[in-house]
Amino acid sequence: MKRAVSKLVLLLVLAVVQASAWAVQADTGNKPDGAGSAAKVLVYIQPVEYTNPISLSNHYSNSYWFEQGPIVEPLSLDRLKKVYGAVGLCEVNQTANVLVWLQPRMFYNPQAQLFYGQVTASVYSGKGEFMSRYVGKSKVHGFLDIKPEMWIEKAYAIAIDKMAAKMQADKKLQQLADSDVNASGPGNMPCGIVSSLPVPKIRALSF
Numbered sequence: 001m002k003r004a005v006s007k008l009v010l011l012l013v014l015a016v017v018q019a020s021a022w023a024v025q026a027d028t029g030n031k032p033d034g035a036g037s038a039a040k041v042l043v044y045i046q047p048v049e050y051t052n053p054i055s056l057s058n059h060y061s062n063s064y065w066f067e068q069g070p071i072v073e074p075l076s077l078d079r080l081k082k083v084y085g086a087v088g089l090c091e092v093n094q095t096a097n098v099l100v101w102l103q104p105r106m107f108y109n110p111q112a113q114l115f116y117g118q119v120t121a122s123v124y125s126g127k128g129e130f131m132s133r134y135v136g137k138s139k140v141h142g143f144l145d146i147k148p149e150m151w152i153e154k155a156y157a158i159a160i161d162k163m164a165a166k167m168q169a170d171k172k173l174q175q176l177a178d179s180d181v182n183a184s185g186p187g188n189m190p191c192g193i194v195s196s197l198p199v200p201k202i203r204a205l206s207f
């Protein structure tokens with residue numbers, strides 16, 4: 001009888017330990033990679049990039065419509081985490097040492113069968129001071145009527161890689177991202193209003 005009770009107690013203890021481990025895993029799963037606390041770099045992509053699709057077309061098929069946000073978001077977060085470690089996606093009222101506003105573009109030349117990708121990062125300090133703009137461009141040969149999503153993702157990935165390489169080469173930006181500044185301290189602005197800050201417009205630029 002005593003052995004049965006002891007065994008039952010042991011099983012209950014193991015169950016509590018396992019539940020605690022799952023709770024910790026669930027709690028840390030939403031945190032940025034490379035950090036046990038808040039992100040030091042936050043990426044902002046305008047909501048319109050998720051709701052308003054753009055279209056690419058050629059002379060022989062219907063237009064291909066897609067939203068840029070769902071494609072650019074995972075690619076940019078994955079690439080920037082490799083540079084800065086603690087990187088997260090902006091959620092309105094969050095603050096960080098560095099705020100990165102990403103603006104994607106895509107164009108297709110049907111005659112040359114080329115996808116032209118461009119991603120611009122307008123970077124601000126946590127206090128809203130404009131630091132610099134980093135532009136990555138790409139040119140990928142592909143077909144709009146044969147797996148266009150594959151060519152589009154590849155074009156964005158190359159553009160983001162070039163953009164991130166330029167950001168990584170900026171020592172001042174690297175120092176700010178790595179600094180021990182209190183990202184939630186007084187004077188730091190919510191990342192969600194970064195698009196209201198002055199920055200040169202890029203959508204009028206041509207390739």
